[in-house]
Amino acid sequence: MPVSDLLASGFDVLLCIGLLWLAWQAITGTGLFRSVVMFMVFGLMMAVTWARLGSPDLALAEAAIGAGITGALLLNACRAAVSEMRSDEQPLRDRPSGVPKWLALPLSLAAGVGLAWLMHSIPRDGGPTPEAAIKAAETHFLDNPITSVLLDFRAIDTLLEMAVLLLALVGARVLLDQRRLPALYPVPDHPMPMLPSLLAMITPVLLLTGLYLFWAGSHAPGGAFQAGALLGALGVMYQLAGRFTPTHEPGTVNALLITVGLGLFSLFACLSLLWAPAPLSHPEQGAYALVLLIEFALMLSIAATLVLLFVGSRSLQLRRSTNHPGGRQ
Amino acid sequence: MTGWLFSVTAGLLFAIGLYGVLIRTELVRRLLAANVMATAVFLFLIVVAAETPDGPDPVPQAMVLTGIVIAVSLTAFALALIRHFRAVTGESDPEGGDDD
Numbered sequence: 001m002p003v004s005d006l007l008a009s010g011f012d013v014l015l016c017i018g019l020l021w022l023a024w025q026a027i028t029g030t031g032l033f034r035s036v037v038m039f040m041v042f043g044l045m046m047a048v049t050w051a052r053l054g055s056p057d058l059a060l061a062e063a064a065i066g067a068g069i070t071g072a073l074l075l076n077a078c079r080a081a082v083s084e085m086r087s088d089e090q091p092l093r094d095r096p097s098g099v100p101k102w103l104a105l106p107l108s109l110a111a112g113v114g115l116a117w118l119m120h121s122i123p124r125d126g127g128p129t130p131e132a133a134i135k136a137a138e139t140h141f142l143d144n145p146i147t148s149v150l151l152d153f154r155a156i157d158t159l160l161e162m163a164v165l166l167l168a169l170v171g172a173r174v175l176l177d178q179r180r181l182p183a184l185y186p187v188p189d190h191p192m193p194m195l196p197s198l199l200a201m202i203t204p205v206l207l208l209t210g211l212y213l214f215w216a217g218s219h220a221p222g223g224a225f226q227a228g229a230l231l232g233a234l235g236v237m238y239q240l241a242g243r244f245t246p247t248h249e250p251g252t253v254n255a256l257l258i259t260v261g262l263g264l265f266s267l268f269a270c271l272s273l274l275w276a277p278a279p280l281s282h283p284e285q286g287a288y289a290l291v292l293l294i295e296f297a298l299m300l301s302i303a304a305t306l307v308l309l310f311v312g313s314r315s316l317q318l319r320r321s322t323n324h325p326g327g328r329q
Numbered sequence: 330m331t332g333w334l335f336s337v338t339a340g341l342l343f344a345i346g347l348y349g350v351l352i353r354t355e356l357v358r359r360l361l362a363a364n365v366m367a368t369a370v371f372l373f374l375i376v377v378a379a380e381t382p383d384g385p386d387p388v389p390q391a392m393v394l395t396g397i398v399i400a401v402s403l404t405a406f407a408l409a410l411i412r413h414f415r416a417v418t419g420e421s422d423p424e425g426g427d428d429d
Contacts, residue, residue, distance in 0.1 A: 012331055016338040023342055023365045027349035032357060039361050046368055053335065053379045055390050058371075058397070065401050070364070073401070077357050077408045081415070099351045108347035112369075116340025119373045120333070124380045134383050145387035146394065154391060161395045168402035172409035179416040225398055302398070309405035 015052065019045050032081060036074040043067030056221035057146050060213065064229035069306050072236050076310065141288050143219035150223065151291050155280040159269060162262040162298065165305050169258060172312050195241045206234040214299050218288070224295040228302025235307030244311070258308065261301025264294055332380045335372060343369035356411045360404065367400050 022045060026038035043066040050058035097104075133149060142148040150158050210230040217223030238244050268290070269279040276283075282290065342365055349362025371393045378389040 009331070009334075012334050016334055019338060020341055020345065023345045027345055027353065027358065027362050027365065032355070035358060035361060039364070042365070042368075046372075049335070049372070050375065053331075053375050054385045055375055055378070055393075058375065058390060058393055061394055061397050065397050066368075070401050070404055073405050073408055074357070074361070077411065080412055081357065097352050097354045101352060104348055104351040108344040108351065111347055112340040112342070112344025114340075115343055115373070116336050119339070119377065120336050122377060124332075124377065125382065131383055133387050146391050149387045149391035150394065154388070157392070157395050161398060164399055165402045168406040172406050175409045175413040179413055223394075225394055306401070309402065312405075312409065 012052065015045065015049055019049065033075075033078050036071065036078055039074065040067050040071035043070065057144075057223065057226070060221060060226040061229065064226055064233060065306075068233050069229060069236070069310070072233075072310055141282075142291065144217060144221070144223070147217050147223050147291075151294065152280075152282060155265075155269075158298070159262070159265050159280070162265060162301060165302065166258060166262055169305050169309055169312065172309060176312055192241070199237065199241055199243070202237065203234065206230055210234070210299075210303075214295060217295060218291065224298040225302060228299040229306065231299065231303035232306030232310075235303060236310050239307065239311055244307075254304065254308070257300055257304035259301065261294075261298040264297040268294060332376050335376045339369045339372035339376065342366075342372065356414065357408070360407050360411070364400065364404060367396070371396055 019042065022038050022042040026035045026042055029035050029038060043062060046066060047059045047063040050056070050062055099107075133153060134145060136148070136153070140148045140152070142152065210227045213222035213230065214224060214227035215222075217227070235244070272279050272281050272283070275281070346362045346364075346366030346369060349365065350359055353359045353362060374389040374393055378386040
């Protein structure tokens with residue numbers, strides 16, 4: 001075996017051990033904060049794993065969403081858990097679960113090993129799908145096969161995904177509004193001299209990277225999801241710096257931003273019946289421009305929804321963040 | 330070798346996640362465990378995609394990409410649900426119940 005293969009295998013082994021250890025620590029460790037940090041590092045290791053398994057698109061998405069946005073949401077939950085706890089309650093105690101440990105451990109191990117064995121025995125010839133998808137992608141107007149699956153072959157999945165995203169936001173808001181829980185972290189009232197200059201430095205970089213990922217999506221790793229997540233991260237930073245002021249009234253700009261992706265996509269689905277027998281088929285002419293337009297709308301909606309989910313799970317009376325979540329003032 | 334290794338890792342990750350869902354009663358931790366389980370399933374899909382002879386199969390990759398975005402939106406919703414639960418009951422776990 002050549003040295004490079006040996007090194008690669010060694011790296012894989014280390015990666016797998018790291019993943020398992022981090023997951024174990026995140027779940028069994030004491031202290032919620034520690035668990036959340038372990039989980040965020042687990043997400044970053046997953047991003048490396050995706051890259052190692054030949055899926056750079058997933059690596060980008062995981063780093064931005066799995067580790068970044070999820071981590072921010074969970075850290076928020078930590079602070080909420082601490083500040084909303086009653087004074088007589090033990091900090092986040094764990095009652096013994098109904099399932100005893102001696103039963104849970106072999107049970108889950110059996111499920112995991114059984115699943116691994118089943119997956120291993122699945123034939124790897126791929127069947128008709130990969131061949132068709134890869135062959136079609138070679139002549140497709142989108143050079144990135146994953147983007148062509150997302151926005152052409154399986155566009156219905158992406159359409160419904162946007163619906164789920166919107167539904168999650170609406171559901172979270174309904175829950176949070178219902179109890180009228182107070183905002184946990186109002187806009188910081190003490191001056192933070194470093195933040196504005198940091199934001200000034202990081203805003204153009206994130207905007208440029210996000211827009212590049214959006215643009216690259218048609219021919220290289222990237223796309224609306226990764227770009228939307230990056231812009232969403234920028235919005236979260238603006239919120240943390242107190243640059244977005246939470247308000248109670250629903251704003252037109254915000255409502256427009258969170259619905260434009262689903263709306264435009266649905267409109268396209270209806271209009272496509274004019275030129276094709278099935279919905280979500282692309283026209284002969286101008287398909288590329290159409291995809292770019294839809295992707296841009298998706299990117300805006302994903303970014304805005306992620307920011308609002310972050311803010312919403314934090315200070316519940318928020319109806320909107322006053323400014324453009326993409327980072328403009 | 331690579332596929333075998335990552336298959337086993339995915340299986341063990343699934344086991345760890347399931348163990349966490351069964352054992353932990355504190356809700357945020359249980360949500361983390363469910364997320365680990367989801368990641369294990371993603372890993373299975375991508376291992377199969379990576380071993381497809383015609384090169385990485387784009388269909389599972391697109392499915393997992395969709396799955397990652399769905400997972401974050403559901404995590405956010407579940408966290409709102411947990412906060413709501415805590416506001417209603419004043420408890421951070423449902424007393425060994427399985428309401429998540």
